[in-house]
Amino acid sequence: MQIFFSVGEPSGDLHGANLIHALRKQMPECEFVGYGGPKMAAAGCELHEDLTKLAVMWVLKVLLNIHKFLGLLKRADQYFEEHRPDAVVLIDYPGFNWWIARRAKQRGIPVFYYGTPQLWAWAEYRIKKMRRYVDHALCKLPFEEKWFRDRGCNATYVGHPYFDELRGRNIDKDFVAQQREGAGPLVTILPGSRDQEVAGNLECFLKTAEHIVAKVPEARFAIAAFNEKQTIQARRLANKSKVRVEIHTQRTGELIEAADCCLACSGSVSLELLYHAKPSVIHYHLNRFSFLVQPYLRRVRYITLVNLMTTDNPFRKRPVGIYDRNDPQDAHVLLPEYLTSTDRSGELAAHIIEWLRDESQLEKRHTELAELREQVGQGGASVRAAVYIAKALGGTDAKSTDTVSTSIANAA
Template sequence: MHLFLSAGEPSGDQHAAHLLTELRRRDPSLKAVGYGGPDLAAAGQEQSFRLTDLAVMGIGAVLPHIKTFFSLRNRAAEYFRDQKPDAVVLVDFPGFHWHLAKAAKKAGVPVIYYLPPQMWAWAGWRVKKVRKYVDYLLCGLPFEPQWYADRGVSAEDGTPCDYVGHPFFDEAAAKQLDQTFLEERRGGRTVGVLPGSRNREVERNGPILAAAARRLSGLHPDVTFRVAAYQPAHADRCRELFAGIPNVEVCVERTSEIIELAECCLFVSGSVSLELFARRTPGAVVYCLPRWKYQFLSKLVADDDLNTITLPNLFAGEKLYPEFFPPGAEAREVTEIVRLVDNWLSAPASLAAVRGAIAAAADRTVRTGATAAAADAVLRAVGGSNAAATAEPVVETAAGTQAVVAPPPGPNALAARRAA
């Protein structure tokens, strides 16, 4: 089997790497090529470009790299035409991946979108691109298949869309924590600060997180604020932003350990919220935007009747993680965040109640087995191993029950639909 995989963000690279590992367990002869990051490369992808180095957001950040993006699209299009992989597997990163999907469509190569972009939160009109360029959706959130079906994306409409579960829960369960790091810091009080994995996220959200931490440190001098930086450059920037605040420790590649240690966290909206959920850690969600974009997106959310866009809240059906989407690090927004976290740190019973509600919801909804189910679905769809074609994908729940995922298309179904 021959697959072209592409992931452009650190979290997507991680999810895609675990998917590739599961695929290779089922089909050791599988050939995997494409774009990604260090995790995909370590999993055995023949990687022609490290796409995660271009994990940027917003037109202003994209423009300096536009020639590179076009070059990568053209290179992929040529590969699709000449090499005809059995399928293209895309993971999130929609801005660039729509172009890859379009190129694959033109070359007659089936497209599987694993963990599609959260169009139910922002700009739902992009669903027309799914109908036009995607052959099969593998969703990580339980409500997504119905959301897509309501908009003409379903097996009956020609584009199967199945829920396989979210791989972040697999990854959190399998993560081997650095016990030395944890033991050296146990006994003290920790508030985790998670500023995001993209440069722009750190720049946008860092100031408001630092402003909140500065005020909270005055109220709770016994608390250490541990900042989880994705890479050394982010750590350097965070040290600048948090300079002068007592009891701050900036750590690289210790996100899981900090979540595990923390009484609560201040964190940037994103898939990391699922790890907080899986580890039953309370937190406040922050996401700073330019004022014009904040007003524009607020209208989009209101139009879709969504009261939350934070993933654990959507899983649980209740607002377990309070959200702050301010247009900038202004005094009013910082005051609201500080008031909430100060209450948690000052009233152990209040924080324990929040943690208990999160734990109850996580026990009910957190499931492992998503990566295995996704691998089975991919192999079924493109006509992989006989075992994958006959196995019934299952997602294990935390409580030990089983939730059977809807069977994906049978062998060669995607290729047959393309040929038709």
């Protein structure tokens, strides 16, 4: 038995490694080959190329590297023809992976998409590719299974692999305890992991901090910087602020755990906030033009995955509205979110001030997040996906998820 992987993002590399650990428990003799990253290699995947080195965001960079992608596609197709693996597993990277899926289908090789692209958010036209080229869509979010099935795809909800990653992390408990010893409540600021996110959101967060201190003078603030470059960027902006702010690098998990509540840039960090059941406010800044056109591109009201998990109606007709604290349809929202092109720092601060002044409100939101975490954040996506793949490929002796979960957590 041999499975070919195609994984292009660093986060997908980790999810792929966890899936390989889980698959090995199901099918000990299975071989793993293909495109991935260093974590997958360490898990035992024979890499034909480290595709994570080509993880690009901008169209220009994609065009500059198009010859490399075409070469990798040709190489994969040749491998499918000469070796015919028993399955192809795709993770993230839809621009390239649609082409891998197409070649695999042409060779009669079953295709599994682990963690389906968020076509429901804005790119529904791509559903034709999912129907045509993907045999098994393994979904991350509870509402995705029905959405894909309603459009003719063979979809199954397995859970979000990011929770497997969070369960496997070890945080510095001494650092957390040190942060909690400070006088006054701690508000952690999470400005994003990309340079442009920090540039677009941190200034607003620092203004928010000034509003908070005006009402809660004892409040403390700490910025979680993703790397040294962003630490310098954050320090430059913090030096202009009227509020004293500590800056720590590579301490995101610890600072979330230590905080009373958080201010965060929209992204996968919302799942980490859910995992820690941490009351938080989400912000994402757009330029004026992008903000004006986004209602006509999105199909969902909320930009935060946690809020999409709590709504009965995630999909809306265009143009799509945005979260409004005073709108009854947004009463279910657990992480207030502000997608904006203007200064909304006063509104962000209002939520934090309410939580810091009223301990019962803070605890109520913590409890609500903890209840949702119990439903969707317990991990096990890698194991459920491995069991599904093994059974689909004829592994009639596939072990149950309960049998495998403990050993996978240790391996990851």
